[in-house]
Amino acid sequence: MYTSSLHSRHCHIQRGAPFWRPLGIRQKHTRWCKMQRFDTVRVFAGEVLLEVKDLEAKVAETGQMILRGVNLTVREGETHAIMGTNGSGKSTLSKCLVGHPDYEVTSGTVTYKGQNLLDLEPEERARAGLFMSFQSPVEVPGVSNSDFLRLAANARRKQLGQEELGPLEFYGYVMPKLAALKMNPDFLNRDVNANFSGGEKKRNEILQLSVLEADIAVLDEIDSGLDIDALRDVADAVNSLKRPNSATLMVTHYKRLLNYVVPEAVHIMEAGKIIYSGGIEVADILEQDGYEGIKSRMREEASKQPVSA
């Protein structure tokens, strides 16, 4: 199994997770754990939530190859960031993860909580706790936000074996979440994204993330089109929604988001592949020297250890 060197022991211990643990005694994920082979001992605390292996994908309509072998492992409690030039495949990767019909996976695997993610329909992926925020959320005039959120929340709750919420109960459920995200209750009465400003649409995505209580959040350019204050609000909201057993995968162009939502790992994508991974310092290099800076660092490292890789 690919284990990233970035998972410092320090960070996991700090989160209070035991150093090792047999799988059987965990309550939280018994459902999917059953499907897994029983390894008795895990070295690192965070379970692997999402594992992408050699993923290749093309545009369904034109057949144009976009992803050319992406490898990525995300564990519970982690925050990852993916950066890369325009057209490098960042957004395609997030769309493939949620099963967008515009893209077709041609080879490779994606394992989510031990399950083959690619076998699931988009709605099943969402119910299993995978969430993607849309870069430009679509407007749905005529459907109120509260109805939409309730439909989504109930689909997820049904999956988790929880009771579905009626309109009034849902109100009680969603109000504290709105308050926690410092959002106007007025949001609920408006039609889904209809006549929303760019910032409001992004906030609405975060509200959905909060209502769905997703286990892994894929945030596709959640910072684009936001002013500084709105960016801070959205970032605070993302931070507040983190749980020890959830993970966040951010796709972004700029480091400014990463100043607020600090990732453990930063991946650089180019031409459909992750070409370099590192800690937050990678984003600093990028900010200073651009993608050329990353490449020169890669060359440097390659010259240092020519054989071991």
Next chain:
Amino acid sequence: MLGHLPEVASQQAYRQAGQHFVPGPACFSGRQHPGTLPQQTRKGGLSPSLQCWGISGGQRSPRLHALPVLNSSAVTDGAAAGGTEDKWIARVLAEFQPSDESPPLPYPLEAMQTECTSALRTQRMPTTRNEEYRFTDVGPLLQIQPQVASPLDVDGEAVAAVSEAHSIKVAAAKIVVIDGVVSDQLSSTEGLPHQAFVGSLRDAPLDLMAQYLGQQARTRGSPFAIVNGATAQDVLCVYVPDGVHLDKPIHVLYIPSGHSTMAAPRLLCVLGTDAAAEVIEEFVSPATDFSTPHVTNALAEMELAQGARLKHGYVCLEGRQAMHMKGTLVRQAASSTYKLTEARLGGRLTRQDVNVAQEGEETRTEMRSFLLCGDRQLHDLHSKLRLEHPRGTADQLHKCIVAAGTGRGVFDGNVRVEQKAQKTDAGQLSRNLLLVPRATVNVKPNLQIVADDVKCTHGCAVSDLEEDQLFYFRARGVDSATARRVLVYSFGAEVTTEWPYQQLRDRIQSAVDLALANVPIMESIESEPVEV
């Protein structure tokens, strides 16, 4: 999506499956289920209801001639009573002939009546052989015997209750029109500024109204507009002088008394320079279980002076036995804005003829329509917009759901951009949903462009919801069947959300819910090949 027609199965495949492909304007039918439909339903190429309407069922070939066209006898009988060509017109004129006891009409109305009556003497009502009425057979309408009740017969209490039930809270004025006559008792205009006039022609500034009344109908009106001119008993006048802005809507409620089988409500709306107003016309049924066939033949003439802005709402929630003809004639001077928002759910046979003429530069015209055709309903929208001056903009959105195999939607949207109309920006989009097999729409969005420096788009889509919206639901865990259902129910909202009036929207939504209550909303309507 724009300018792109969805792929349909080949003409051959349609024929083999018992579906008749109509050449000419785009014509689509819902997916066929030869294997799943009961035999007798599949057998007849025409559904029973269509036959009883005398509609050719979208077929143009030999069968058209074999079927009796209901009003053909009226046409061939020729000059019947009083030297009038058309039998139905003769009956209408006889019924509406002013008696000695009837009170004198205001002089502009009388003049119009005389003119239209003489025009009708040589006129014939259209049949499906007229291109304009090719898919809309007005035969059933012409079978209704015109009858006019005396105003004394009207049950005041019942009408008052209907009026009460249909309100718009914020409206500055509410005008109730019963059988085409403005009811002073039920109307109120208290919220209006004193400069504006809203009320019957009897009380209106006559000389001013005489300049406009019947002007547009004379040159650009349909045959039904002429009939309206000859039969109108009253005219509702809206006059907003120069520079006056009405920030709250004028709500006009049309109620048939239930005793007359024919009414001809007429509206004349005159907006002065830089004036602004919103007029919402709502046509309703006198009772929920009202089932007497009747004709509503309404007409509205809108005059917009330079810089004027008019928002025009048109809602048809009439009973399922109503034959509803509506003409809307608009004249726009330079820099004026006309915005039509329409929702049509009621009636059995309904048609709106919108005709917009541009009199100056930089006009703005917006038309949004939502039509829902249920069991045995036909909704027709014919719009004509002629741009003859530079820098005009036009934007039209037509959305239609056909929720029954016996339902039909017809749309012919014509935008003509003349040589002089350079820098025009015109867009037109028609989206149609066919929810069941045999549901039919005949759509013909068309742009005629003579000018060479323009930006024009048009498009038509049949039988698909927006994929992006569907995926958005699915990405949030909602299965596609539920998502489809929600999206179909809210299909018209893109149009109806133009009205910020909750009560009006609730009335429309409950009509939508009722119409869709028993409709199976299929997983996906297109994409499956026709079985042979």
